[in-house]
Amino acid sequence: MNECETKVKPLLFNPYGDDFNSQLTPVKFFESPLTKEPTGLFTIFEPMHPIIYEFVKLQKQRLWKADEYPIDRTREQFDQLDNIDKKVFEYTLSFLAFLDSVQVANITDMEVVYNMPEYKIWGATHKYFEVEHSIAYSNILYGLFRESNEEVKRIFYLAKNDPELRHRNELIANNYQKLFDLLWNGLKNVSAQEYARTLTTVFAGTYAMEAVTFYMGFKTIEFYQYKYGVLPMTNKMISEIKADELFHVKVMSTIIKTLKPYITRYISEMEFDEIVVGTIKSYVEADLRFYQSILAQNNFGITQKQIENYIKYLADLRLKLLGYKPLYGVEENPFEEIDRLYGYLTSHINEGKKEAFFETKSSAYLSTELDDKVLSTFEF
Ligand SMILES: [Fe+2]
Ligand SMILES: [Fe+2]
Known part of the structure; x- marks a missing residue:
């Protein structure tokens, strides 16, 4: 040879x-x-999987900058919440900040294993937006607690210092750690099957996070504006982030489907499906456990049952998007009314979208057009 x-x-x-x-x-x-x-x-001339490059172009049209959102009045808004709401808000910020941080780290490894240029460019573009999300959470935290670095640190570090949050975050991080370990030890030291399994887990975990794990956090912040009319600027940033994450759901589901025929050269289709569904299930269970243990004693206007149903409803929706059977049989969205105001789960378009967005931010207005384009161009 x-x-x-x-x-x-x-x-x-x-x-x-x-x-x-x-x-x-x-x-x-x-x-x-x-x-x-x-x-x-590097060339993007005639990409072999053109849909991935289309996603890159669409994502770039959604360029927004966390630094453009004024945060100077966040504190007086926050002070209108009662103690229980404040606590829930702090936990929400801490875990949202963790999720985007772990994504930034994880996408770096995915960029390494991507082979075709359109996937590599997607990885770089995806990472840029996740970094912007991390900046948004830092800005929200700083806006709230700039008087005290200790307070910023306390909330940021709930992610590692609160035992329940740490448990949930470690489960998520450990899924990605497998690929990190594998790259650290050298790909030549691993069997093709093990590599295939690890890739499946990492892509399924990324999908589960984009598709399920973020949303109860988003919903909590939307709920404060819905119920008390507070924290509108925080919610505006969250709505930009949510729009990106909903787009990432579509991209990651497409990537999982395009990777499947390649990965199943090394493991069976059955094993691939089991890993994907099992990973999503483990993320759902971690979410449910977290909300049960941390928030059970704190009634902040959203009930435990609503939270449980919402997470299960979302999980079923996302499994169906990948072509799998729903696991939980929850067909009704318990927060339909809030979604009508702040944006649905399959697209980020809300009912008052054009007036509301156009008055405040032109790029957000553009993003609704973008979403229309995505929905009409691709079948999800
Ligand atoms: Fe993100
Ligand atoms: Fe994302």
């Missing part, structure tokens, strides 16, 4: 490669010879 056909290791610049080879895979796999790998010369 020709030396260049045997891959000893992937090459950063691979002069034997071919970027237009129909046997390219979206993520790096083991057995493909260097002649069937990309060169490393």
Whole structure:
């Protein structure tokens, strides 16, 4: 066999490669010879999976900047909440900040394993937006507690110092840790099957987070505006973040479907499906446990049953989007009324969308048009 056909290791610049080879895979796999790998010369000319590049273009149209949102009145708004609401809000901020932080770290590893340029560009674009979300949470925290660094630190670190929150966050982080470990130890030390399983878990976990884990946090902040009319600027930022996350649901479900035929060369279709459904289920259970333990004693206007039904309703919706059977049989959204005001779950369009968005922020208005385009262009 020709030396260049045997891959000893992937090459950063691979002069034997071919970027237009129909046997390219979206993520790096083991057995493909260097002649069937990309060169490393970056081109987006004729992408093999054009839908992924379409997603990149659409995401870029949603460019928004967390720093443009005035936060100077956040504190006086926050002070109108009672103690229980304040506590719930602090936990919500802490875990939302954790989720985006772990995404920024995790997408870095996904960028490493992506092989086709359209996926790599998606990874970079995705990461940029998750970083912006992290900035938004930092700004909200700073707006609230700029008088006291200790307070900022206390809330930020609930993610690791509160035992329940830590348990939930570790479960999520450990899913990604597997790929991190694997890259740390070197891909050559792992079997193709183990690698395939790890990739499936990582992509399913990312989907579960984009599709389920964030939303009770978003709902809590929407609820404060809905119920008390407070924290409108925080909710505005959350609505931008939610719009991005809803778009990411669509992208990640597409990526999971496009990766499936490649990954199931190494593990069975049944195992792939079990990992995806099992990962989503474990995220749902962690969410339910967290809300039961932390918020059970704190009645903040949303009942435990509503929370449980909402998480289960969401999980079923997201499983169906991937083509799986629903697990929980909850067909009614307990927060339908809030969604009508602040944006639905399948798209971020709300009923008063054009007037409300247009008055305040032109890019948000554009985003509703973008959403119409996404929905009409692609079937989800
Ligand atoms: Fe995010
Ligand atoms: Fe996201």
